[in-house]
Amino acid sequence: MKNCKKTYRNLVAFLYGELGEREKKNVEDHLKTCRVCADELLRLKEVYDAADSLNPDIANALAAVDWVNLPAHIADGIFNEESGRVRQKSRSGLWPFLFQPRFRLAYAGLLLGIIVGAFLTFLVFRTPSFQVAEDGRIIAPQGFYEMMELEMARRDTIDYLDKSEYLLLDFVQSSPEKSFEFWQSDSASKRAADLLSKKKYIDNQLDKVKLAKAKAICDQIQLLFFELTQISEDLSSEDMRKIQRFIEERQLLLKIKLVRKELQKSEV
Amino acid sequence: MARFQESVLHSDVPEITRMQTENRNLQHEVDSLLERVIKGDREAFMHLTQLYQKKIFQLAYSYFHNKEDALDIVQETFLRLYQKAHMFRPGNNFQSWLLSLSKNICIDYYRKHRKKDNEFRRDEDIEGTSHSSPDFSHHDPSSDLKDVFSRCLEKLSEKQRMIFVMKHYNQLHYREIAQVLDIAQGTVKSLHFKAVRNLRTLMSPYLGRMG
Numbered sequence: 001m002k003n004c005k006k007t008y009r010n011l012v013a014f015l016y017g018e019l020g021e022r023e024k025k026n027v028e029d030h031l032k033t034c035r036v037c038a039d040e041l042l043r044l045k046e047v048y049d050a051a052d053s054l055n056p057d058i059a060n061a062l063a064a065v066d067w068v069n070l071p072a073h074i075a076d077g078i079f080n081e082e083s084g085r086v087r088q089k090s091r092s093g094l095w096p097f098l099f100q101p102r103f104r105l106a107y108a109g110l111l112l113g114i115i116v117g118a119f120l121t122f123l124v125f126r127t128p129s130f131q132v133a134e135d136g137r138i139i140a141p142q143g144f145y146e147m148m149e150l151e152m153a154r155r156d157t158i159d160y161l162d163k164s165e166y167l168l169l170d171f172v173q174s175s176p177e178k179s180f181e182f183w184q185s186d187s188a189s190k191r192a193a194d195l196l197s198k199k200k201y202i203d204n205q206l207d208k209v210k211l212a213k214a215k216a217i218c219d220q221i222q223l224l225f226f227e228l229t230q231i232s233e234d235l236s237s238e239d240m241r242k243i244q245r246f247i248e249e250r251q252l253l254l255k256i257k258l259v260r261k262e263l264q265k266s267e268v
Numbered sequence: 269m270a271r272f273q274e275s276v277l278h279s280d281v282p283e284i285t286r287m288q289t290e291n292r293n294l295q296h297e298v299d300s301l302l303e304r305v306i307k308g309d310r311e312a313f314m315h316l317t318q319l320y321q322k323k324i325f326q327l328a329y330s331y332f333h334n335k336e337d338a339l340d341i342v343q344e345t346f347l348r349l350y351q352k353a354h355m356f357r358p359g360n361n362f363q364s365w366l367l368s369l370s371k372n373i374c375i376d377y378y379r380k381h382r383k384k385d386n387e388f389r390r391d392e393d394i395e396g397t398s399h400s401s402p403d404f405s406h407h408d409p410s411s412d413l414k415d416v417f418s419r420c421l422e423k424l425s426e427k428q429r430m431i432f433v434m435k436h437y438n439q440l441h442y443r444e445i446a447q448v449l450d451i452a453q454g455t456v457k458s459l460h461f462k463a464v465r466n467l468r469t470l471m472s473p474y475l476g477r478m479g
Contacts, residue, residue, distance in 0.1 A: 009461060011461075012457075012460055012461040012464045012465070013442075013457055013460070013461070015464075016435060016436075016460070018441065018442050018457065043468055043475070044464055044465075044468060046468070046471075046475045047464055047467045047468045047471060047475075048436075048464075050413055050414075050416070050417045050467075050471060050475070051417060051421075051432075051436050051437075051467075053413045053414040053417055054330070054333070054414050054417060054418065054437070055437075057329075057333065057414060058326060058329055058330060058437060061325075061329050061335045061338065062322065062325065062326065062329075064335065065325065065335070065339065067318075067321060067322065070317070070321055070339075070342070071313075071314040071315075071317035071318050071321065072314060074314075074317055074342070074343050074346050074347070075310050075313055075314050075317070077343065077347070078313070078346075078347055078350050079308075079310050079313075096354070100354045101354065101355065101357065102354075
């Protein structure tokens with residue numbers, strides 16, 4: 001009786017010949033001595049026989065099919081271009097072709113190549129970092145110097161435009177009669193002179209970093225200041241008014257503001 | 269029992285070797301046919317269909333007990349084969365792969381078409397008889413064993429029914445069924461046992477007085 005549970009679990013496999021030699025022998029030995037399991041096997045055998053009752057139906061159904069012509073019939077349905085269902089769905093188009101398992105190795109190689117290539121590209125083109133020379137000096141990468149120059153040019157230009165704007169604003173707001181005195185005053189002439197000398201300095205920088213728009217407006221301002229400081233004593237009040245009007249009409253102050261704003265936005 | 273005894277009788281070594289050689293030859297033939305099918309060779313496709321059409325039909329017929337449904341399944345299986353031939357890995361068991369396609373189609377087909385019939389039948393049952401097990405008391409016992417059995421078989425879960433059909437009617441080994449269903453061999457054995465035991469429970473009211 002102690003083997004009943006194990007035998008019971010194996011009865012169906014025994015009935016269908018799915019047990020190994022040893023297990024089969026165990027079940028057979030147990031069945032000789034255990035009436036309960038032997039009866040159970042008989043009941044399971046009844047199910048087996050009942051299942052066999054469908055066999056004649058299956059045999060009849062098998063006999064009723066035209067097996068010779070069926071493959072051609074199925075093939076017609078698939079290969080016939082008029083129905084053409086399969087060709088359109090599965091064989092046409094690039095994707096099914098590309099995703100064939102036989103390309104797996106090629107895709108794996110391609111993927112590996114992309115990864116290695118990306119890594120090498122990273123190594124070659126990555127931004128070089130600062131290096132310390134043997135004597136302790138820090139050597140910056142080339143890109144860093146270029147960025148520094150651009151940033152300095154930008155800041156100097158903004159400073160130049162700021163100061164020019166204030167000076168022009170003071171000039172525009174002064175009355176034409178007093179313009180002569182304004183330009184002869186130490187304060188204004190010194191500011192203009194400072195700006196003219198600063199312009200010479202930033203010219204070099206602007207040429208290098210190609211800030212064309214900023215350079216154009218700086219050139220206009222330079223010319224204006226140059227004329228006002230050099231020839232102001234020969235100009236009448238009327239001439240001064242014309243220059244003030246010229247500054248307003250050309251919206252020089254507005255242009256200065258716009259260029260300055262652009263430069264501030266493009267911080268390096 | 270007879271099949272069991274046959275398998276024991278035929279388990280001599282030369283016979284096994286002969287069968288293994290035949291299997292290898294068939295596998296080579298199938299691999300080469302599949303290669304041609306992938307290239308769109310109609311003749312190869314027809315040859316492959318010829319080789320396996322009866323097995324698929326037998327599986328489908330045992331599952332549905334209806335010739336037209338079984339033929340639909342055969343057709344759909346070979347259509348699916350044509351579409352997915354490139355996915356078969358050469359060297360694997362082709363029959364298992366094909367039966368696996370067929371099994372999926374059977375289940376889909378059953379869910380799509382037959383469940384409605386069963387729901388209709390169940391509504392009829394509710395009006396009259398208990399549906400825990402089929403009532404055939406008013407039928408002629410000598411002719412209705414297969415009807416009782418068919419309806420009991422339909423009451424099994426999808427997996428148990430499929431395993432029973434593959435084992436009993438297609439005479440596949442547990443190992444092959446496990447490949448088809450992509451489950452462990454032990455699970456197949458256990459589910460087969462449960463299927464037979466459930467069938468016995470469902471049929472117990474009739475087994476004594478039929479046949």
